[in-house]
Amino acid sequence: MATNNTAKNQLSQKKNNAPSNNGGGNSVNTIQAYLKKMGPEFERALPKHMDADRLGRIALTTIRQNPKLLEASVPSLMGAVMQAAQLGLEPGLMGHCYLVPFYNGKMKETDVQFIIGYKGMIDLARRSGHIESIYAHAVYENDEFEYELGLHPKLVHKPAFGTRGDMVFVYAVAHFKDGGYQFEVFSKNDIDLVKQRSKAGSNGPWKTDYEEMAKKTVIRRMFKYLPISVEIQDQASHDETVRKDITDDAHSIHNEDYIQVEATEVEEEQPQQKEEQADEDVQKAAEGLFDQQ
Structure with a gap:
């Protein structure tokens, strides 16, 4: 208990000495x-x-680039970073995974959703040691594309030169070291249905990197046919989940009332009110984190 109290005191002191971010919530120094x-x-x-x-360092850079993450509850933010750690994926521009803030309408707070990226999903698949190569491609309306299922599956894709038109399909292929292979094909409509079911459908990577997310989606669907361990299958199931703290099991956002965070104008608080609220926020967050240890 003494260790927990010391940690809480240190974090409270850091918050009192740190400059406040413009949007309220946590400061960068506090998160650090x-x-x-x-x-x-x-x-x-x-x-x-x-x-x-x-x-x-990577997590802090990601948080600096998205100020909405500073408004998130510290337990859910640390929980998302812990998910990245457990999967061995790096959040941010590399496309391994993303930390996306959402307003939790039930708890009246901003939480953080953990999303695996296209490169992260490929990395998880390769860890099995049984896959020679795995990749995904988008098909556009002017491409030559043909695929068949049944006893003799077939897939042919010849990209068009010049203007390719709109995207119509996405497919993923995995070649196994024993000579076998597996492929999966999604239409644009299939991808959009998945996007609509995701609470990140109008935010985060679905908005900024649609094609990459489409590729990730079809690879993720193919996972159940790949020669990979139950452990890796479980890791992939952490995609698009929210944790309430670092010890909590990942919980799907589809079971909660999450909505996209929108920027709103707030009434300016007096300096003393800001300081008192900052102290209270840090104390509550610290209790939520360290009482679990």
Whole structure:
């Protein structure tokens, strides 16, 4: 208990000394303090080729680039970073995984959704050791494209030169080291149905990297046919989930009332009110995190 109290006091002190971010919520310095404190937990979760310091730096850069993450509850933010650690994926521009803020209408707070990217899904599949290569491509209306199922599956794709038109299909192919293969094809309509069911459908990578998310979706659907372990299958199931803290099991956002966070004008608080609220927020967040240890 003494260790927990010390951590809470240190985080409260850091918050009092840190400048407030313009939108309210947590400051960058506060989040940095939490990431540093959780370093040993991340280190235990990470695979050998990654380290907690690098993950912390990448996570902080991602948070700086999306100020809405500063408004998120600290437990759910740390929970999303922990999911990245457990899967050995790096959030941000590399496309391995994403941290997307959402307003939790039930809890009246902003939470963070963890989304696996296209490159992250490929990385998980390759870890099985049984896959020679795995890839996905988008098909456009002017391409030559043909596929058949049944006893003798067939897939032919010849991209058009010049203007290719609108995207109409996405497919994924996996070649196994024993000589076998598996492929999956989704129409544009199939992809859009998945996008509509996702609470990130109008936000995050579905908005900024639609084609990459389409490729990820068809690879994810193909996972059940691939020679990969139950552990990796379970890791892939963490896609598009939210944790309430680092010890909580990943919980699908489809079971909750999550909506996209919209920017709103807020009444300016007095400096003393801001300081008192900041202290209260840090204390509550610290209790939520460290009482679980």
